[in-house]
Amino acid sequence: MREALVTAAFRLFVERGYERTTVDDIVTLAGVGRRSFFRYFPSKEDVVFPDHERCLADMTRFLATSDRTADPVDRVCDAARLVLRMYADNPVFSVQRYRLTREVPGLRAYELSVVWRYERAMAAYLRERFAGRPDGTLRADVVAASVVAAHNNALRSWLRSGGGGDARLAVDHALECVRSAFGTARAAPAGPAEDVVVVVARRDVPLWRVVRRLEELLARS
Amino acid sequence: MREALVTAAFRLFVERGYERTTVDDIVTLAGVGRRSFFRYFPSKEDVVFPDHERCLADMTRFLATSDRTADPVDRVCDAARLVLRMYADNPVFSVQRYRLTREVPGLRAYELSVVWRYERAMAAYLRERFAGRPDGTLRADVVAASVVAAHNNALRSWLRSGGGGDARLAVDHALECVRSAFGTARAAPAGPAEDVVVVVARRDVPLWRVVRRLEELLARS
Numbered sequence: 001m002r003e004a005l006v007t008a009a010f011r012l013f014v015e016r017g018y019e020r021t022t023v024d025d026i027v028t029l030a031g032v033g034r035r036s037f038f039r040y041f042p043s044k045e046d047v048v049f050p051d052h053e054r055c056l057a058d059m060t061r062f063l064a065t066s067d068r069t070a071d072p073v074d075r076v077c078d079a080a081r082l083v084l085r086m087y088a089d090n091p092v093f094s095v096q097r098y099r100l101t102r103e104v105p106g107l108r109a110y111e112l113s114v115v116w117r118y119e120r121a122m123a124a125y126l127r128e129r130f131a132g133r134p135d136g137t138l139r140a141d142v143v144a145a146s147v148v149a150a151h152n153n154a155l156r157s158w159l160r161s162g163g164g165g166d167a168r169l170a171v172d173h174a175l176e177c178v179r180s181a182f183g184t185a186r187a188a189p190a191g192p193a194e195d196v197v198v199v200v201a202r203r204d205v206p207l208w209r210v211v212r213r214l215e216e217l218l219a220r221s
Numbered sequence: 222m223r224e225a226l227v228t229a230a231f232r233l234f235v236e237r238g239y240e241r242t243t244v245d246d247i248v249t250l251a252g253v254g255r256r257s258f259f260r261y262f263p264s265k266e267d268v269v270f271p272d273h274e275r276c277l278a279d280m281t282r283f284l285a286t287s288d289r290t291a292d293p294v295d296r297v298c299d300a301a302r303l304v305l306r307m308y309a310d311n312p313v314f315s316v317q318r319y320r321l322t323r324e325v326p327g328l329r330a331y332e333l334s335v336v337w338r339y340e341r342a343m344a345a346y347l348r349e350r351f352a353g354r355p356d357g358t359l360r361a362d363v364v365a366a367s368v369v370a371a372h373n374n375a376l377r378s379w380l381r382s383g384g385g386g387d388a389r390l391a392v393d394h395a396l397e398c399v400r401s402a403f404g405t406a407r408a409a410p411a412g413p414a415e416d417v418v419v420v421v422a423r424r425d426v427p428l429w430r431v432v433r434r435l436e437e438l439l440a441r442s
Contacts, residue, residue: 112333138395141374142367142402149366153359174359181363181402 002040002050004030009047010096018048018104045110048097052114055086056121063125072129073143073182076122077175080151083118084171087155091163098159119148143182150174223261223271225251230268231317239269239325266331269318273335276307277342284346293350294364294403297343298396301372304339305392308376312384319380340369364403371395 008030012021023044027037041047059079066075087094101107126140133139154174158167229251233242244265248258262268280300287296308315322328347361354360375395379388 109330109334112337113330116333135395135398138371138374138398141370142399145366145370146363149362150359153362177356177359178363 001030001032001036005032005037005040006047006050009044010093013048013100014096018100018107045106048100048107049110049114051086055083056114056117058082059118060121063121072126073147073179075129076126076144076147077179079122079125080118080147080175081168081171084151084155084167087159088167091167095159095163098156115148115152119144122147139182143178146178146182147175150178222251222253222257226253226258226261227268227271230265231314234269234321235317239321239328266327269321269328270331270335272307276304277335277338279303280339281342284342293347294368294400296350297347297365297368298400300343300346301339301368301396302389302392305372305376305388308380309388312388316380316384319377336369336373340365343368360403364399367399367403368396371399 005026009021009026012025012029021044023034023037026044026047027034030037037047041050059082062082063075063079066078101111123140123144126143127137130136130140151171151174154170155167158165158170226247230242230247233246233250242265244255244258247265247268248255251258258268262271280303283303284296284300287299322332344361344365347364348358351357351361372392372395375391376388379386379391
């Protein structure tokens, strides 16, 4: 029933536009009563985002039950992949919804509030993992925002392209950029095999000085 | 007149709550007609954020006219400081508004869309400055999100504390954390002296392989 309502709604949104589709139109096409609609969706806007509540619950549970020895930045990257999967599992629906949110300001605002809730769930997890570190809450908020921004950059390119290509690879690449800025390299390493060294040097520094610094860093391990 | 409407509105919002204050109440207290209110503010929500449109315009102009040789990450940090100044210049009003946005979901959504517009203005500037670089748009989006998150982390701590202490110092510190992750050291070099090489390697990679990669990178310059 829930799925039938979503299918009917999107068929009408695509055919005649979001604004010109009423809840009555949707329930008529789906062959159910108005009360059934409101049992599943508090408003017409909610039928556009039928899977975010479940996904947000999945993410919160994933983070709450995740291995405490794992790198926290890796964990939130994996949490972002849960959201990506929701989109990538259903490309046609995801692209239709993306186009709707571009056109309807109210849906755009709804989407912003959804994204904000994902970001706060990640930040809450990171704040707890970074508790006691200097600037722990600051770092948590910045990392969560970066992960969301990287995820959305890759996701939106994929949606704009009409859902062609591999969204997962694009998101992996984007998240790797965040991980290299904030991840294991600068956080507590999970184990020796994951241990990395980051050297940042001006190009005009003599190579021998870079190598010496590298040796010092490696010797410390 | 505009200022009188804002003052009247906030007096009523604080006294009787946002929801229970009507536009009629506001214009009665301010001693003006309804039409005057709607000349300045499209809706009751807009009177809560009377200065963001101007601030957004200031930020856009600041970025558009900023020195092209300046570090782009420094520029967006300065752009964020323009927003901070708007809050810090009027602590009592800023704290009242902060409390309102915590209590009224509609205002919270409005604020999210305002924050999103600041972030997109910064990202648009960075996308242009990073054009042609690998992952330029990704980097632009991530840096913009980080700057906004760092700014908001410091701003909200200050607002929660009731506007005590120096908001500017707190925001400077937060932005410095972002700058150290994304700033000059890793951004487009302004000239040969700023040119840098970043090497990220697992600790278990043999040193000779790191050195060879470093030589390749240096040879390319």
